[in-house]
Amino acid sequence: MPTRTEPAPLNRWWQSHRSVALLAGLFAVFPFVLPYTALANEIMLFALAAVAFDLCLGYSGVMMFCQASFFGTAVYATALTLLHLTSNLFAAMVVGVLAASLLALVVGFMATQRSGSYSVLLTLAFAEMIYFIAFQWSGLTGGDNGLTGIKRPNLEIPGLFSISLQSSLAYYFFSFVFFIAAFYTIRRITLSPFGKVLMAVRENEQRAQAIGYNTRRYKMAVFVIGGFFMGLAGSLYCMYICFAHIHFVHFEISGNIVMMVLTGGMGTLFGPVIGAFIIVLASDLASALWDRWMLIMGAMFVFFVLFARGGLWGLIEKLLRAKAARGKGI
């Protein structure tokens, strides 16, 4: 029996990491190709939120409508830390991400009390609650005026080193490190045994229960992981625009993130990135041209649900497969 030759270690490393490397390469050139750095940054941070949400929806079948609550809570928590407590970059990030994860734990606990459509509704109701709390508690959140006067901190350890993050480009590459690390982590999660259980929950929750998995605990874990990474996106976003506003906890942000995953392709890692690229770019262009561009967005929801459920990544895969089949002469 012929033994399979093991690929060289370097080759093996490349094979398992090429998707992450490809993504890193792509995002490394974005700020130089796109018209302005702010756009590249927005695409990257929303791509992070969308990939995190796709871990919930596409891999685990956990639908929610409170993405903005996690994202926006991190925005507020980071902003408040920077304004009132400390100007330390990492402290602000930790507070922001922890606040989002904690909220995700609470919402996840409540929402997984029920299943299916009920659970989705609960996340929506909690998202509304967070929005109104942020709106009414204007002493803390600034209400409709938002929080201004936030100063972007530098990357520094006092007495050791200090790197200025004040330029957009420097901050972009600072976020870039977190983005790639987060993407790598989420990818590892989907490949891990834990990730396989998530997929089992998605495919058939009853069967997963019958095998002996406590599916509710897994779904709650997915909420917390999703909330963690959406919070990371929110925290980085806050320090980028140096502004916190009620809009960031509004339902529209959640809708956009869902749209990114739907257009890009559910249950894939690259799909949501493509989706974020398209949605952010399109809304940036369209909103400049036409006030009512959301009409197109609504129509796109209907179109993708009816005709292109796999999203754009699904279409690309289909094309590639067809090409491969033709190449073999079939």
Add this chain to the structure above:
Amino acid sequence: MTDLIIAQAFNGLVLGMIYVLLAMGLSIVWGMMDIINFAHGLFFAIGAYLAFTVASWSGSFLVCLLAVPLATALIGMLLEVTLLRRLYGQNILYQILMTYGIAIAGRELVIMLYGPVGKSFDQPELLTGVIPIAGIFFPIYRIFVFGLTALLTLGMWFVIEKTRWGSIIRAGTENLKMVSCLGINISRVFTLTFGVAMAIAGLSGVLAAPMRGIEPFMGDLILGICFATVVIGGMGSFAGAVVGGLIVGLSQSMVTLVMPSASVIIIFMVMAAILLIRPRGLMGIRD
């Protein structure tokens, strides 16, 4: 102080009845067709805007009350036949996404037609003024709304409990497959049911317009409140919609007396509490 509490309780009751109407439609569609209709709030807004148009044409509120529900029912049935029908029996995710898309597109269309700024809607002349009862002034229009919605709720109860169509709806909520096995044309029932739900939603828009004014985003806010109402009352239950709507309306108006800023938040807090104590809702039958 008691006067104020009684007057405010009455306001809460009227508001609650509007929620009852909306929650009823949402709950029937959800329970029977298994669709979470994110466009429900849109039809509430469409109802209010159509009332504005019809009132400026005809000058009669009565015409609004009759024509607008008919129009929203037709729009609803058109949507059901062209779009929603393709998604029955599929993952709820797709239905949510589609109705959400419809809600966004519809809202933007409304803004294109009527402009982004809200409009005021005068109370019908016949129904302006107040009636003093025991020293407390009750606005005639609100008494009218309460009477009409109560009548409508009773009517719906009668239809659902006592008629053939109602028994099909109740049976469909229990076991849809069995109903269609008995030889009932389910797809026609669905279209009709959705139309009726949208008619009621449109009507509540008409009734609410003179009390709260009209603006493009009115459907978004009411949708969240309706979902909370259905969760509190229990999905697919007629009594649940009534109890939930009244609880939500009353708690909202009572909290307004003490702490106006918390009047919306209280709804979701009640919802969270119910969820922890009794996850299937106050009157909910099934999980």
